[in-house]
Amino acid sequence: MSARPNLIAGGVISGAVLTLAALSLVWVPHDVTALNIAERLRPPGGPYLLGTDQLGRDMLAMLMVGARSSIAVALVAVGIGMGAGVPLGLMAAATRGGWLDEIVMRMNDLIFAFPALVIAILITAILGPSALNAILAIGIFNIPVFARVTRGAALGLWTLDYIRAAELAGKGRARISTEHVLPNIANLLIVQATIQFSLGILAEAGLSYVGLGAQPPTPSWGRMLAEAQTMIYTAPRLAILPGLAIVLTVLGLNLLGDGLRDALDPRLRRAAR
């Protein structure tokens, strides 16, 4: 673990963002729903560590609560993707070459054929803009990603002799998939999950930027960016801070994913030694 700068940097950044988001559940420096026009556009310092926005709301508090909604959306979306994608991928691998495999994989191709963000906009446009619909839209596009990663990794395992031995012991495909296949591809899925998580945060920011994510007064990083756009010359800080939050979080999660891959993949571990 000592010589893994990726893992450490990624862990520290992601950990800090998660801590701030968790902290906002119990404590924020100022109420983010209360408008205080008298205190608008305060520079950083004093009672407002990062200053206030055009409506007098505390930027730090906004960022903390915004992190919460970004993380919640991305996390649930990854959960949907894994929850549906991993079993589908395992089933496809277990029946490789069969009709089930064919159906699952062609459905995947179908979803992949649509541009993800445009369809997400379509879904939220039809169902109405809300955090819940953003989750749904992002989650659906995570399913084929996990299905494909799972199937690819599982196919390799199905050729191994210990799967033969399990078949000889009369174990069925479902049992073999959960007992022998899933634990041996878990590290790959963890890495994929971190990367999808960071993509989810990016997608949520994109959706709320165009007004299709969490609705006011709930703060979100994407909408903070959108609202700061008109004041980019007078108060650039209002755009820079949420932008920086997005970049740092995504960077941190990607580093974490990379680091986890190096740490968990036995092949890379051997090469490093």
Added chain:
Amino acid sequence: MILLRDLGLSLNGRPVLNGVSLEIGRGEILGLAGESGSGKSMTALAIMGLLPEGAELRGHLRLNGLDLLSLSDRQMCRVRGRDLGMIFQEPMTALNPVQRIGDQVAETLIVHGEATRAEARRAAARLLNRVGLPPDRFPPTRYPHELSGGQRQRVCIAMAIALRPQLLIADEPTTALDVTTQARILDLLKGLVAETGMGLLLITHDLAVISGVADRLAVMRRGEIVEEGPAASVLADRKHPYTRALVAASAHRPTTPPPPPPPGPPLLEVREARRSYPAVHSGLFRRLPPHRAVDGVSFGIARGESLGLVGESGCGKSTLARAVLGLDPLQGGEIRLDGEVVRAGAAMPARLRRKMNAVFQDPFGSFNPRHRVARLIAEPFHLGGRPSDADERIDAALEAVGLDPKHRDRFIHEFSGGQRQRIAIARALIARPDLIVLDEAVSALDVRVRAQILDLLADLRARFGLSYLFISHDLSVVRSSTERVLVMQAGRIVEEGATEKVLHNPAHAYTKALLSAAPKLKEPE
């Protein structure tokens, strides 16, 4: 030409080689024999300058007087390929799967600035022809996946000799190949040495492979050369006890006499078994006729009998084994175990499935790396529920295969290849089956470990009254452990009979070819 003197090597502080001194002259073949972990491959990598990180090398290493250890990485790169060539054990992974074989051979010439692209192409075609891949049958535009293992190894050889190296290092070049292919590759290497005058360092764990090929022989154990000299005299005199042990293991026969087969109906009956694989597309639209992997095979195994099944890779023996085990369905014919029909998958009742089990070839892929030994061995208990005395039976199975019951809580990566194969046998034994299918179960093991496992199998068979279906491409393995043998070629049984009779007096041309290809050690008078 190449000279190693007092070569010592340690990897991360752990000593690997100690005082290794070797010499290979022009046109000479030096055999380097030893078991896995003895340091043979490390010696080869040290000469090539390809040691892993954390390696510390001492001593002298000279190529025609040039001190290789003083060269920089960049200079060593120039020596490698030009003066030193190397071929590896696994021809499946040594080639780039997306490059044509001609281009891969040509690349060596282009990288070293020896030829323009067009010249290199022509040279590559010539080289491929020389190693036995004539352009009319194997054009240089082929991809590696279109070739067999032996043909791929020929491509690797063509790459290694492209720049006419002074020394070629062959690290277990035939271990992954069938006996007949092995004989042809060894002939090719011998011919190339005689023709080009290069030196050859031939590394192997099997003395029989070296015996007909090497001029001189060095035997290595735990990083030291224990014996060295002209191959014929080293093999005849066997001065060092380790050499003696290796020779003995190579021709080993288990001593436990086979129990007399009890009367009664056969345990396994295979009648007119047929299985074909669906047609593959050739080009976009044309479908080839389905490939018949097993084509009307019939045989039986009596209770307590050990039956050998011999053939080259691709002859259908593993497909047949999968059908016998009820893993794949048959398209024709019938398999009966103990009078009941064997069906693939869930259609087979647990009661019947329990009566047989298998040991596979690869000791590394045979176990879930995340489970402990006790759980791995107990897997067959899934059939018919975990018995109340499961723990005692796990210990007993471990003891039966010569392992300490204390090992039950370890993970599989803590065991060597031979120990893993013992654990695989324990897993096959635990549900007390009648028939065990041994699919190349000892092919991946060193000769001495192989001898131990063969002894163990003979002993277990006598103790538990087991029947074996012993599948191998290696006749010497089958000779020592079976009463009857089937010879399989292209999905059909071409010869069948008592093992000794078939091996001493083969009737079919294919059996004769297999026998003459198998490397043998001559018994001294």
